[in-house]
Amino acid sequence: MDVLTYYMTIDRTKYKHLKPSNDKFIRDAILGILIAAKDTTSSALTCFFWLLSKNPEAITKIRQEINKEMMPKFDPADLNKLVYLEAAVYETLRLYPSVPFNHKSPAKPDVLLTGHRVDKNWKIVIPIYALGRMKSVWGDDAGDFRPERWISDSGMLRTFA
Ligand code: HEM
Structure with missing residues (x-):
């Protein structure tokens, strides 16, 4: 079974919040899978084999x-x-x-492990690409x-x- 068929025929008694008959739901779910699963994996494998070739x-x-x-x-x-x-x-x-940036927003004020205070709804950007290349870390x-x-x-x- 392909992913689209899976979502369209999903057991609604088990997953009450899913709306398989709603085109927008199906569109969003499939786009999510394409971006979260396919693009990340294909990007990682492309870079993997390119690095191996070098x-x-x-x-x-x-x-x-x-x-x-x-x-x-x-x-x-x-x-x-x-x-x-x-x-x-x-x-x-x-x-x-494959995901070079990430971001998180606290649901309520918090203190990070570094001691920095963050307020509700602040946007915290995590530069994953840069972190992976820091000489102070690696x-x-x-x-x-x-x-x-x-x-x-x-x-x-x-x-x-
Ligand atoms: C090399 C492959 C992959 C990488 C680098 C990757 C990376 C990530 C990252 C960084 C996040 C965000 C996590 C966060 O914000 O806490 C994420 C979330 C997610 N990924 Fe992947 N991912 C990969 C493969 C996949 C695959 C194969 C699937 C599905 C089959 C998938 C499904 C998801 C989903 C559903 C989320 C959202 C989770 C949530 O919000 O709770 N990912 N991924």
Whole structure:
């Protein structure tokens, strides 16, 4: 079933607020999926393969990892063993985030973790693209594609949380 048919035939007793017979609802829902899902993913994959084309040593490491962890039999349960591949995707999204800006507005006055006070309805812009390139956060090689920065000494993925 395609996404459009899914929305048009959705069980209304289960999702009371959805309006499958309303053209505007269907239009907005499909546009949301196109932008949130398709454009983000295609942008990320385009940048991923472009970065790989400029960094052949990363292709070699991805191939070696797949051969080691996924061969001779492909099992989707083994996908989480592809640490380097996942790091390469993180590194792609750091340098070329599919959503380069985000914004939030507090529902009521609040204090950010930084200590800054924010008022109700203030618009807080989060410049994701710039954050991913700050040398103070990532080091002098912030502009380089280096998936290794996401992998700890013990070979685990680092999340910088
Ligand atoms: C590389 C791929 C993707 C990236 C970089 C990405 C990024 C984001 C970001 C930054 C947000 C805003 C989160 C926030 O403001 O707190 C978001 C929201 C959302 N994304 Fe994605 N996304 C991706 C793929 C997808 C896919 C594949 C789907 C659906 C199948 C999807 C569905 C959504 C939806 C429904 C929201 C709104 C969530 C909400 O408002 O609660 N995204 N995404």
